[in-house]
Amino acid sequence: MSVAVAQPFVRRKVPAAVRRKRLLVAVANHSLLIVAAVMFLAPFFFIVLTALMTNEQALSSHLWPSPFRWQNFVDVFHQAPIWRWTLYTMMYAVLATLGVLVSSIPVAYALSRIRWRGRNLVFATVLIALMLPPVVSVVPLYVMWSKLHLVGNLGPLIIPNWFGDAFSIFLLRQFFMTIPEEYLDAARVDGCGELRILVTVMLRLAKPAIAAVALFSFLYTFNDFFLPNIYLRENPAHWVLQIGLSEFRSLHQVQWNLTMAATLLVMAPVIILFFLAQRAFVEGVTLTGVKG
Amino acid sequence: MTETAAAAAAPFTLERRRARRRAAWRRRRLVLLLMAPWLIGFSAFFGYPLVMSVYLSFTHYDLLSSPKWIGLANYKYLFRDDPQVGPAVKNTLWLIGIMVPLQVLFAFGVALMLARAKRGVGFFRTIFYLPALAPPVAATMAFVYLLNPATGPVNIILEKLGISGPLWFQSPQWSKPSLTLLSLWGVGTLMIIFLAAILDAPRQLYESAELDGAGPFQRLRWVTLPTISPVILFSVVISVIAALQYFTQAYVAANIAAGQASQAGDQTVNNLGYPEGSTLFYPVLLYEQGFKFFNMGYASALTVLLLAVAFTITVLIIRHSRRWVHYAGAVK
Numbered sequence: 001m002s003v004a005v006a007q008p009f010v011r012r013k014v015p016a017a018v019r020r021k022r023l024l025v026a027v028a029n030h031s032l033l034i035v036a037a038v039m040f041l042a043p044f045f046f047i048v049l050t051a052l053m054t055n056e057q058a059l060s061s062h063l064w065p066s067p068f069r070w071q072n073f074v075d076v077f078h079q080a081p082i083w084r085w086t087l088y089t090m091m092y093a094v095l096a097t098l099g100v101l102v103s104s105i106p107v108a109y110a111l112s113r114i115r116w117r118g119r120n121l122v123f124a125t126v127l128i129a130l131m132l133p134p135v136v137s138v139v140p141l142y143v144m145w146s147k148l149h150l151v152g153n154l155g156p157l158i159i160p161n162w163f164g165d166a167f168s169i170f171l172l173r174q175f176f177m178t179i180p181e182e183y184l185d186a187a188r189v190d191g192c193g194e195l196r197i198l199v200t201v202m203l204r205l206a207k208p209a210i211a212a213v214a215l216f217s218f219l220y221t222f223n224d225f226f227l228p229n230i231y232l233r234e235n236p237a238h239w240v241l242q243i244g245l246s247e248f249r250s251l252h253q254v255q256w257n258l259t260m261a262a263t264l265l266v267m268a269p270v271i272i273l274f275f276l277a278q279r280a281f282v283e284g285v286t287l288t289g290v291k292g
Numbered sequence: 293m294t295e296t297a298a299a300a301a302a303p304f305t306l307e308r309r310r311a312r313r314r315a316a317w318r319r320r321r322l323v324l325l326l327m328a329p330w331l332i333g334f335s336a337f338f339g340y341p342l343v344m345s346v347y348l349s350f351t352h353y354d355l356l357s358s359p360k361w362i363g364l365a366n367y368k369y370l371f372r373d374d375p376q377v378g379p380a381v382k383n384t385l386w387l388i389g390i391m392v393p394l395q396v397l398f399a400f401g402v403a404l405m406l407a408r409a410k411r412g413v414g415f416f417r418t419i420f421y422l423p424a425l426a427p428p429v430a431a432t433m434a435f436v437y438l439l440n441p442a443t444g445p446v447n448i449i450l451e452k453l454g455i456s457g458p459l460w461f462q463s464p465q466w467s468k469p470s471l472t473l474l475s476l477w478g479v480g481t482l483m484i485i486f487l488a489a490i491l492d493a494p495r496q497l498y499e500s501a502e503l504d505g506a507g508p509f510q511r512l513r514w515v516t517l518p519t520i521s522p523v524i525l526f527s528v529v530i531s532v533i534a535a536l537q538y539f540t541q542a543y544v545a546a547n548i549a550a551g552q553a554s555q556a557g558d559q560t561v562n563n564l565g566y567p568e569g570s571t572l573f574y575p576v577l578l579y580e581q582g583f584k585f586f587n588m589g590y591a592s593a594l595t596v597l598l599l600a601v602a603f604t605i606t607v608l609i610i611r612h613s614r615r616w617v618h619y620a621g622a623v624k
Binding site: 026029030032033036040041044047050058059060061063102103104106107110116122126129131133136137139141142143144146160162163169194195219222223225226229242246248250259260266267270271274278282285 | 319320322323325326327329330332333334336337338340341342344345348353355402405406408409410411412416417418419420421422423425426427428429430431433434435437438440443445448449451477481484485488529533536537539540543544547548551552575578579582583588591592595598599602603606
């Protein structure tokens with residue numbers, strides 16, 4: 001007993017010089033971190049300040065708004081159809097995310113918990129599909145959608161998500177692999193079929209991974225500019241927020257204050273979502289990176 | 293006696309075999325059912341485009357009339373005559389050679405500092421990760437404003453410090469460095485991946501290294517780097533692939549900066565690559581040919597080349613990596 005108490009005591013007895021050095025290193029490290037944090041926050045800070053300026057202030061060399069013009073956030077809604085853009089963004093993001101979940105979960109289950117010939121080969125093709133950038137399929141797909149007369153609609157953006165998304169399949173499969181076989185066997189002994197197991201046991205156990213996939217998918221589609229720009233640009237009635245924002249300045253000349261207010265409004269949902277679901281985000285990123 | 297036993301066993305095994313076969317078939321049907329979305333999606337949105345790109349790349353096709361077979365003409369134009377391909381490839385190589393290494397180094401450095409921090413790790417991690425979530429369009433617009441040569445906060449602050457700032461997005465020399473700054477701001481995802489990997493490294497390795505008298509740099513070189521090398525490989529591969537399809541930031545920055553220069557935001561002007569083609573990256577060129585000029589045949593040839601390059605680079609990096617990537621348990 002006394003030994004157990006004495007040991008940590010001995011370990012802690014570090015020479016004063018070493019301790020001072022360690023303290024200095026820690027202080028230096030933290031100062032560097034604080035400097036970096038200030039630089040990472042500075043852009044947000046200046047966006048907020050500019051969004052509260054009058055147009056003249058934004059074009060002057062003043063960095064601090066006086067007076068604060070809160071009216072900018074009201075004006076933005078008068079000057080551009082933000083609500084309509086938001087509606088189309090939400091339709092894209094929600095329907096695409098739903099599709100990703102409904103189609104990717106069964107695939108990930110078949111690739112992780114059922115044994116069948118050719119499984120590894122199929123998983124390898126999933127990984128290859130993951131590696132290939134969407135840029136390389138956009139030209140022939142555009143041709144396809146234009147033949148189906150769907151260019152200008154949300155269809156070309158949403159439909160592919162209902163047929164399995166490589167990244168989500170990969171992430172879910174990695175997580176499904178970590179669930180102990182005993183849980184599934186217990187359900188099998190009780191007479192559950194594989195589909196029942198997937199719906200009742202797997203979905204419940206894999207909640208964190210499913211939450212991460214839903215978040216990433218929502219975020220990806222909310223932020224997506226590349227595909228909407230290709231399929232929706234010619235049809236302003238169906239624009240999403242990201243296209244609208246990118247054209248905001250040409251709609252309203254050089255008004256940086258309003259542009260920054262709009263930018264802030266487009267950033268806000270993402271930032272709020274992050275603070276609500278921070279753990280799911282970080283766990284999701286870690287899951288893809290470390291086990292990949 | 294033996295005969296009756298055999299006779300009794302025969303229908304039994306037959307029935308069992310039949311039952312087993314039925315179970316196997318049911319299982320196969322289930323797998324097929326579960327895999328159905330992927331099989332359809334893979335053929336329609338992956339296989340079909342792949343085959344179509346190759347076919348269209350040998351044709352002239354403007355979406356209005358049907359594709360006309362022209363043999364290798366698109367590839368001849370691509371490799372010999374198109375004056376934009378050279379600069380576009382050079383610009384994209386700039387991203388791979390300069391921006392990607394900076395991103396990886398920067399993310400690694402920040403992660404290393406975070407791993408050593410004793411307090412406030414969660415707080416700092418949030419701050420460094422947040423910009424990575426910001427919509428790229430919004431982040432790009434913010435940076436074009438921040439780095440606005442005349443009235444942007446960065447140049448105002450630089451002026452107060454007695455430095456006359458560069459023209460940033462308005463200058464062909466500074467446009468790519470400006471985009472690099474933007475990409476460093478959004479490096480949070482890589483940073484989190486590195487941080488998790490560093491914290492995952494076995495503690496006893498560090499302790500024994502310390503006992504052997506290794507200083508902080510030696511520990512970094514001989515303990516941290518080898519243990520996280522698979523993660524470094526992973527992040528290099530995804531960053532290179534991201535660089536090959538770098539589009540949104542370049543497109544938006546060029547558009548906004550050009551509109552600002554003309555003060556009119558004239559939509560008829562072709563702003564791609566502004567200023568002076570310095571931000572004309574390969575995907576921007578592909579976009580211009582495919583979706584501004586609707587040269588679908590030529591855009592397909594550009595696609596096929598990009599596909600081949602993306603594939604080759606990925607394979608090369610992974611092949612080459614066997615020399616420096618350390619797999620725990622020496623599996624490879």
